[in-house]
Amino acid sequence: xxxxxxxxxxxxxxxxxxxxxxxxxxxxxxxxxxxxxxxxxxxxxxxxxxxxxxxxxxxxxxxxxxxxxxxxxxxxxxxxxxxxxxxxxxxxxxxxxxxxxxxxxxxxxxxxxxxxxxxxxxxxxxxxxxxxxxxxxxxxxxxxxxxxxxxxxxxxxxxxxxxxxxxxxxxxxxxxxxxxxxxxxxxxxxxxxxxxxxxxxxxxxxxxxxxxxxxxxxx
Amino acid sequence: xxxxxxxxxxxxxxxxxxxxxxxxxxxxxxxxxxxxxxxxxxxxxxxxxxxxxxxxxxxxxxxxxxxxxxxxxxxxxxxxxxxxxxxxxxxxxxxxxxxxxxxxxxxxxxxxxxxxxxxxxxxxxxxxxxxxxxxxxxxxxxxxxxxxxxxxxx
Numbered sequence: 001x002x003x004x005x006x007x008x009x010x011x012x013x014x015x016x017x018x019x020x021x022x023x024x025x026x027x028x029x030x031x032x033x034x035x036x037x038x039x040x041x042x043x044x045x046x047x048x049x050x051x052x053x054x055x056x057x058x059x060x061x062x063x064x065x066x067x068x069x070x071x072x073x074x075x076x077x078x079x080x081x082x083x084x085x086x087x088x089x090x091x092x093x094x095x096x097x098x099x100x101x102x103x104x105x106x107x108x109x110x111x112x113x114x115x116x117x118x119x120x121x122x123x124x125x126x127x128x129x130x131x132x133x134x135x136x137x138x139x140x141x142x143x144x145x146x147x148x149x150x151x152x153x154x155x156x157x158x159x160x161x162x163x164x165x166x167x168x169x170x171x172x173x174x175x176x177x178x179x180x181x182x183x184x185x186x187x188x189x190x191x192x193x194x195x196x197x198x199x200x201x202x203x204x205x206x207x208x209x210x211x212x213x214x215x216x217x218x219x
Numbered sequence: 220x221x222x223x224x225x226x227x228x229x230x231x232x233x234x235x236x237x238x239x240x241x242x243x244x245x246x247x248x249x250x251x252x253x254x255x256x257x258x259x260x261x262x263x264x265x266x267x268x269x270x271x272x273x274x275x276x277x278x279x280x281x282x283x284x285x286x287x288x289x290x291x292x293x294x295x296x297x298x299x300x301x302x303x304x305x306x307x308x309x310x311x312x313x314x315x316x317x318x319x320x321x322x323x324x325x326x327x328x329x330x331x332x333x334x335x336x337x338x339x340x341x342x343x344x345x346x347x348x349x350x351x352x353x354x355x356x357x358x359x360x361x362x363x364x365x366x367x368x369x370x371x372x373x
Contacts, residue, residue: 005250005325009257013333033260174254174325 007036008174011182018162018188019155030186034179041176044079048180051086052187055093063110066093070112081168081177085184088164091116092157095135099128099142135160151195162188222296229299232306233290236359239310240283243317247276251324258332265335272324272331275345279317282356283310290363298366305362312355320348 010033012024025033034045054069070090077083094111098120101109108124111117123129128138137160144153165184172178251273258269286309290302327341 003250003253005253006257009254009325009329009332010260011257012261174250174322 003174004176004179005174007033008178008182010036014182014185014189018158018185018192023186023189023193025186027190030183034183037179041179044082044176045180045183047073047077047079048082048085048183051089052184055089067110067112070114079176079180081180084168085165085180087114089161090114092161094120095129095131095138096141096157098124099138099145102129103145154195158188158192225299226294226296228303229294229296232299232302232304233287233294235303235306235310236286236313237280237283237310239307240279240313240317243314243320244276244278244280245317246314247279247317247319247321247324248274250318250321251276251328254325254328258328262332265331268338269328269331272327272342272345273321275324275342275349276317276320278349279313279320279352282352283313286356286359286363289360290366295367301366302363305359305366309355309359313352316348316352316355320345320352323348 011030014024015021034042037045051073073086074083077086090112091114094114094116097109098111101107102124108121111120119131120129123131128135128142132139137156141153141156144150144156162185165181165188169178169181169185172181252270255266255269255273259266262269286306290306323345324342327338327345330341331338
């Protein structure tokens, strides 16, 4: 019986909302803490990290590449929660891609083999693909896109991911699933914080000024 | 049933509260202790109380020792089935209370780490679980007192 008490207790509490304050743990410290896991768990965590790294890349891939990646991940991933996580993320990516194409008057892209793809293709000409009830964030996301507010659209997207994964997390304590969901939610925090580059640069300059003024560093 | 078999059951009943209670304490203290070690990586002070909370499930072993000693007075074959029933069931209650108290302690440590002001309240669930262990312990003593020739019973 594998136990995750030490690892979970060593991780600081994530904020209630992803846009609420700084990231509580740096990437390097998180990597160090996750190294407490055994080999098999580390492999699963690596799959999650690889997926998120792939998910962050610029959108210059072809539809065929994305379909191939989805097929590979479905074949490779054995852990049910990680599979659910990837499935959920792919559904959201697919919806966003479909909305962008619909808005630009393009035909539907080649989606990965998911039941949602069939539905979207069937309701291509309808607003929000008649998915407003199933995905309640969709109208708000569409509105933000209409208003030329990409940051707000991203905020709605991240809010949905954060809330969804937080709800899943409520079912687990001190288990491997809670480790995976912690990493997934940390990824959202990190992505959101990375967007605010201007603020980060200003904060860095302020800190440097503080240190220089207090004589903490000899130049 | 053969007399040696009945005697063996009685002896199992005597040792069961300590044996099962100790297993509960092992599981509980291990869970709490691991959580305390993890929390110590994330906090800057207050280590003592984290370790203190993680040691709460130790009491189940003490209750087991007391019940064992109370039944181990003068062993009578006619009391053996009763000893087996009381000892085993009390031991099981101690095992589960120790195990789950450890989980409560781990959660208390996790909560206290991020919000030190809830320390007292966060330990309350573990104290409630302890209360049930005390019920099992006290009533095992009372019932063992009623067994023929055990612990001064009739």
